[in-house]
Amino acid sequence: MAPDQIVDGLSEVSCDVLVIGGGTAGPMAALKAKLKNPKANVVLLEKANVKRSGAISMGMDGLNNAVIPGYATPEQYTKEITIANDGIVDQKAVYKYAQNCYSIIEELDSFGIRFLKNENGDYAVKKVHHIGTYVLPMPNGETVKKALYRQLRRARILISNRYMATRLLKSLDGRIAGAISVNTRTAEILVIKAKAVILCMGAAGRLGLPTSGYMFGTYENAANSGDGYSMAYHAGAALANLECYQINPLIKDYNGPACAYVAGPFGAFTANNEGSRFIECDYWSGQMMLEFYNELLSGKGPVFLQLKHLHPETISEIESTLHKVERPTRGLFQQGRGVDYRRESIEMHISEIGFCSGHSASGVFVDDNARTTVPGLYAAGDMASVPHNYMLGAFTNGSVAGIDAMEFADSHDFADFDAADVAMERDRVMAPTKREDGIPPNQVEYKTRRLVNDYLQPPKVTRKYELGMRRLAEVREDMQERMIARNAHELLRALEVQSIMDCADMAVHASLYREESRWGLYHWRTDFPEKDNENWFCHTLLSKRDGRMTSEKRAVDPYVVPIADDERDLYDKQRIRATA
Amino acid sequence: MPLASYQTSVPVVVDDAKCIADKGCTVCVDVCPLDVLRISDISGKAYMAYDECWYCMPCEADCPTGAVTVNIPYLLR
């Protein structure tokens, strides 16, 4: 029997809090919601299997943004993040993260998640940045998911694996009512009624196309196809600053992270072909990527992660982390090429575009309680708009979301949704399975993502964006009218392509709306090369109104941690111009 | 338009002699984030059914008998 045959079926369950996405933020949100009200039903829905899903599937090799007493203060961290994001930050959420994250580290430690400690049991915090000290290595961090799963089972969370959520359900008065999902192995539909829903569905990491010849890169978990952005959009939630793309440095060809944050504390650095550092800016940012991009094009490239100046014993220590945690196949890759870090540097490149607040500042708009603009709907982790989240931000904000969502569920009854919405969604989901002949999802996906690379990769040129928009609209039509799925697994991919297409459209719309350049390479518009604080020192919010994509400005909330002019200048002086 | 299948060398290799999927084990199939592994109806052993890998390794790391190997595929090497 061929695997993954399609079964016709629909069932319905209900719960108090529904968490969608079982990667990093999701398990924490589910756990905190359940601990807040142990009598309540908490469902954790996951497209893969929570045992090994999400960006930290194979663990994490360190915390990049740990605010630990004695090493950094919440005020200092908030300042750094504000400056790294060109000031477009609602500080309240960042500050709250900075205040809470240490207690989350302690909690994770109690779960059995392993952080590097000195022989006196204190966390071995490392200095990488210019001013603050935020890096806490996790050389044995490969078991993060195992420790989380243990907690979920202990709390008896209702775990639903291999269900892909496709759309949110709302009541007539606009409150969240639940979600619709589809089994990825049988295509059966599951409707989940819920009083509150938390979206923890990860980055949109499958937007640009790697040049390897494979559709999936090694940087983001390829399951992170932007489903959360698409669902939030169709539910009418606002999405913030999507034009602030994420672009990452990665190991060329391997297409995965080199993890300069692992090697950095030991003295490794990103160097050009002359063996010299070239990155001026301190914090990971679009500015950093612009400097990277410029160096690659300047004739001083290629760019490398250089370790060979370090002592062989130090390199062995770095290798033991790099080749065991987060992306263990890096070791296999280097070995296959005969690269020995003691003699040779690691050739680096920059990635294709994606959305991810992990190292950037875009996402479903949330306030400091992780609330979106839809009542009862929350978001946390890489898909929510709190900037520079990384893994610890996902845990910390997931925790905030879980607690607040349970409070919401405790004070609200189920909202009613229209049964016709379910029927319509079922038709949309199943459409590719009803066709006898057509285009397979992988080809629709390839074409969409190739267009993203050709037209959307910065520098952003208005004319190219307009052309890209037209081409994407043509592919969308093919996707809606002609795409076929012959089994449930192909249907999963077919649904993911639709999320990718939505994200591409949002990327275009958001980028054309902001008529200035900001965030270095992330939003470098050749037609508006200057930063324009007078008109654009604001967030942009994208949302669906009356079926159409719209954008509007939203003022940046007053800072809770003021930034003095000379502090801003100190950073600005380190910068090179976008037009260089 | 008719569809054709396409030749590709897959990265995940399962040693049938070590694999205990026929005894009820589903570890590698469960942990795969992209859901590309299946258990064969014929041999009862695990195999890579879809070439959609991101080389993350849980299938190899979590296999109780060391039957799974993840290779870096040709185009990436």
Next chain:
Amino acid sequence: MSSPFESYDDLEDADERLQAADPAERRVAIIALGHSGDPAAVAHLANMVADPDAGVRQQVAMALGEFDGSEAANALVKLLVDPERIVATAAADSMAEFKDPACAEIILPLVKHAHAFVRMGSLRALKELRSKDTLKPALEALQDSDAAVRVQAIGVIGFLKLEESIPALTALINDPDAHVRRAAVSALAFSQMKPAAETITRALKDSDWMVREMAAETLGLNVNGAIAADQLIACLADEFWQVRLKAIRSLGRMKVERAVRPIGNCVNHDQANLRKEAAAALGEIAHSDGEAFLAVIADDLDPDVRKNARWALQQIAARKARAGA
């Protein structure tokens, strides 16, 4: 359609499945019990520690790591002494996951086991349990013939952070093994008292560069670290730039003004990392004598060096302005 949720009935036919004739089937049953999260699974797993199949016992050891507490510890200590290394290794890894202090008294007897691997594994597990009862046996284990055991014993003592262990840790400064000496220096960081600082100061002259590096770094974390200022300054001539770098960082953190010149002399070193650290330290000390050195590297090829030099000059200017006002 079957239930969309993971089952919580894993224990239902556990006993029957654990008695399957085929070891592979027993393994599959054990994996399910490990994932169950149900504390009642521990009793079933504990029954399997004498399984004739080493692979099964290894699986039991791994599954027990999903639980915590005395019952799981009692089963794991039996597996830690298993003659098969794969079983013992899995048991050691699982035991290191424990957080419940009640496990300490169960693991403690193994600290005196005949095999070094068992002694090491049990001490490693005791670290995180932070039980005061472990201090005495851990202190005794500092005399162990095996260096890896001594390193683990240091961790147990260091995690307890008790001043009374300072003399024993101090004695390790003369240990023949460099890893032991390095661990001892790292453990001493818990104490903010002078004796610890004095011991770490002596380690600045260790024959092994990694011990010297650790000592130079650790002194910066000790409030009495400044008593070692002259010795740290002497480290600026160390043959390893890695040691110099940590010495510079500590001197900067302690704002030792007489270190300005010797640190300044490092700004011409060919390692950019060292030049960068020197610039940053001159900024932290913020003494005007640093200006001349910083001027040398204001146009350094390395942007991190330039950045730190610029910042340092601003710190010095700010201090002058404060003094003027």
